[in-house]
Amino acid sequence: MADDTDWRLQGQERYLKGAVVTYHKYRRTSESWDHDHCEFCLAKFMEASTDPDVKTDGYATVHGDRWICSTCLADFKERFTLVIRQ
Ligand SMILES: [Zn+2]
Numbered sequence: 001m002a003d004d005t006d007w008r009l010q011g012q013e014r015y016l017k018g019a020v021v022t023y024h025k026y027r028r029t030s031e032s033w034d035h036d037h038c039e040f041c042l043a044k045f046m047e048a049s050t051d052p053d054v055k056t057d058g059y060a061t062v063h064g065d066r067w068i069c070s071t072c073l074a075d076f077k078e079r080f081t082l083v084i085r086q
Pocket of ligand 1: 068073
């Protein structure tokens, strides 16, 4: 559980409050952009990587344009009232 001073909090309430997210493999959404970052900790998501720090799955918003890693989801789901859809 994170508190108000957590470094990962950067005003995401504006666009993530109450968001619906689903857990799945990372899929790139653009031909010209091969990765995304966690909305909170900025961990990198890619479709495939040999780097253990790069994540290949996580929680995405319904439009697939914002990604949240499982650690940050656990820390912020209550604060942001995130809805996890199976
Ligand atoms: Zn994260």
